[in-house]
Amino acid sequence: MDVLLGLTPDGAADAEESERLTIRLRAEVRRLDIYTLQVLADGAPPECAKAVDPVTAGAVVLALSAPSGVLTSLVGLLQDWLGRQSAGHRVSVTIDSDTLELEQATPEERRQLIEAFVRRHGAGGE
Template sequence: MTEPDTQRALLRLEADGDSDAEELDRLARRLRAELGELDVDLLPVAAELPPGAKGADPVTIGSLMVAFSAAGGVFPGLVDTLRDWLGRQAGKHKIKVTIDGDTVELERATTAERQQLIDAFVQRHG
């Protein structure tokens, strides 16, 4: 996407405390696959590996940059997909969505609480 109305959101998946790096990688791959069905571009997140490191750290594994059109209601659909994905997971995972330094944290809250939070975020960035 190279249109001037393109926005980017950094998604950071945080698995519950019982998950290891392998589980986080598996969760991140499932989330990427589901997001790949949307009208968004999935971009890599640059990772700076320390000297001698053999792989990415858990924060990098669970991070994904998403580029989408600011027009056409793509962002609310993205947020709905994230919310639905979280609802289908067995663990108490959360996803942090950051746009222009503004972050919202999606997790297993009541439907009303999540909707209130998402509506406020969408109004600022949708």
């Protein structure tokens, strides 16, 4: 399953801070059971997506492995990572044309969004 992961730093983040955020997030994602992790050049369209938002920094394409729970683990990792950040960054997860935006929301709202997204892609896609 190919997954497009996008990081949109808080509007106050400069280019250097955006790069540091991207590197830290990629380092954490690499710990998951993934086949490949490809960092996209700015504006380069990934093979798994029809278009990339040009303002999205740190776009990464992941090829998740087959074991059950990898998508759930990825979304949980992203949620945890966002929770540890002091600024209002946003992370998006796209599979095919379905995108989950993780940003500031109540824990309950975020849990419901994540559960629905994983249900749509988890059972047959992992």
